[in-house]
Amino acid sequence: xxESPRDKQNWFIFTQIGLQMALTIGIGTWAGYWIDGKMAxxxxxxxxxxxxxxxxxxxxxxxxxxxxx
Amino acid sequence: xxxKITTKLLLVTSLSLxxxxxxxxxxxxxxxxxxxxxxxxxxxxxxxxxMIMHHISDSHEWEFAHGLTLPLPVILYTKQYGIEVFSSKRxxxxxxxxxxxxxxxxxxxxxxxxxxxxxxxxxxxxxxxxNVASMLLSAVIxxxxxxxxxxxxxKNRGKAPKGIQSFxxxxxxxxxxxxVIPNVGPKYEKYLPYLLTLFFFILINNLLGLIxxxxxxxxxxxxxxxxxxxxxxxxHINANKHYWLHLVKPEGVPTLMLPLMWVVEIAGVFxxxxxxxxxxxxxxTAGHIIILSLLGLIFIFQxxxxxxxxxxxxxxxxAIELLVAFLQAFIFTLLSSMYIGSAIEEHHEADHGx
Numbered sequence: 001x002x003e004s005p006r007d008k009q010n011w012f013i014f015t016q017i018g019l020q021m022a023l024t025i026g027i028g029t030w031a032g033y034w035i036d037g038k039m040a041x042x043x044x045x046x047x048x049x050x051x052x053x054x055x056x057x058x059x060x061x062x063x064x065x066x067x068x069x
Numbered sequence: 070x071x072x073k074i075t076t077k078l079l080l081v082t083s084l085s086l087x088x089x090x091x092x093x094x095x096x097x098x099x100x101x102x103x104x105x106x107x108x109x110x111x112x113x114x115x116x117x118x119x120m121i122m123h124h125i126s127d128s129h130e131w132e133f134a135h136g137l138t139l140p141l142p143v144i145l146y147t148k149q150y151g152i153e154v155f156s157s158k159r160x161x162x163x164x165x166x167x168x169x170x171x172x173x174x175x176x177x178x179x180x181x182x183x184x185x186x187x188x189x190x191x192x193x194x195x196x197x198x199x200n201v202a203s204m205l206l207s208a209v210i211x212x213x214x215x216x217x218x219x220x221x222x223x224k225n226r227g228k229a230p231k232g233i234q235s236f237x238x239x240x241x242x243x244x245x246x247x248x249v250i251p252n253v254g255p256k257y258e259k260y261l262p263y264l265l266t267l268f269f270f271i272l273i274n275n276l277l278g279l280i281x282x283x284x285x286x287x288x289x290x291x292x293x294x295x296x297x298x299x300x301x302x303x304x305h306i307n308a309n310k311h312y313w314l315h316l317v318k319p320e321g322v323p324t325l326m327l328p329l330m331w332v333v334e335i336a337g338v339f340x341x342x343x344x345x346x347x348x349x350x351x352x353x354t355a356g357h358i359i360i361l362s363l364l365g366l367i368f369i370f371q372x373x374x375x376x377x378x379x380x381x382x383x384x385x386x387x388a389i390e391l392l393v394a395f396l397q398a399f400i401f402t403l404l405s406s407m408y409i410g411s412a413i414e415e416h417h418e419a420d421h422g423x
Binding site for chain 2: 012013016019020023024027053054057060061064
């Protein structure tokens with residue numbers, strides 16, 4: 001089967017994960033910060049919600065990319 | 070008991086060593102800071118940050134060395150004044166001002182009668198800049214190189230490769246056999262031309278960027294973003310039913326959770342081209358900055374000893390950059406083929422590899 005070379009290179013995807021996590025969290029937090037600036041919020045609610053949400057999303061993406069075995 | 074004492078002793082020693090280290094580092098830092106301030110007061114002759122930014126960013130003329138500049142065409146379009154074409158030499162002659170246009174740090178604006186920047190007029194800058202010129206050069210190189218290889222491949226079919234073909238042909242076959250076929254799967258032939266072009270385009274431009282006086286094309290985020298967007302579109306235009314179904318309705322997820330999953334999946338989809346973009350851009354730009362700052366040390370210290378050491382270091386870094394040039398082209402191609410492969414694969418195995 002052609003699955004064996006694929007599995008061999010599967011580790012490679014993990015070198016991606018760090019950058020993807022950092023980007024997701026960074027962009028999420030930046031978006032929240034931007035929204036807070038636009039809406040002139042007194043408390044940084046959007047920053048809080050979006051940064052935590054983006055952390056969750058990035059964690060989910062990591063877990064999803066791990067092979068199930 | 071003895072062990073306990075030894076442990077404590079070790080702990081104390083290590084802590085004190087650590088703090089001494091820290092103290093020394095801080096003192097050194099302060100000294101350096103003072104030095105820096107003193108020299109900044111004395112003279113403002115050499116600004117390393119400015120030099121580096123000048124080298125890694127795009128410009129309207131191609132400066133190979135001081136005094137050796139290739140003027141490039143400037144093409145401007147404004148709604149009010151129409152198309153305007155002139156050489157970038159005019160800007161150099163007029164100290165950045167020509168015919169009512171001002172070149173303000175490589176951003177061209179229209180001047181108003183008072184001599185200030187006219188914000189009303191939006192200037193579309195379609196100039197052949199340094200990066201565009203370098204890209205055209207790389208395109209010519211690629212076309213000549215690849216047609217030569219193709220011709221000699223057709224001529225020497227079944228025989229040993231000859232000339233430049235013997236260098237390029239193994240790379241092409243390596244990309245096809247080790248990168249594209251295992252990752253894209255049996256339908257690889259449709260995507261092979263794109264992936265090979267991607268590899269050689271990035272490779273040639275990385276290498277051109279390493280030549281002194283070359284343009285930093287693959288260290289320009291617009292170029293890398295465009296390449297990643299191409300991969301993104303090719304992946305999603307060719308994606309099959311399973312891929313889309315997986316995005317819209319992952320298996321084993323309760324209906325109530327679906328909207329949240331869409332947010333997560335869409336974020337994941339867009340993060341892939343983003344990380345491709347940032348990786349290539351950051352690697353190449355960082356390499357250039359390291360080499361330039363090493364060379365900048367010569368101008369800061371102005372001593373032969375530093376010059377000798379820096380030359381060795383720069384040589385070493387250049388060798389590493391050669392490796393990085395190949396590696397980044399390879400990684401970009403490998404990840405692109407992985408994304409395409411994960412979008413077109415038939416659904417016979419459990420979810421992994423995307």
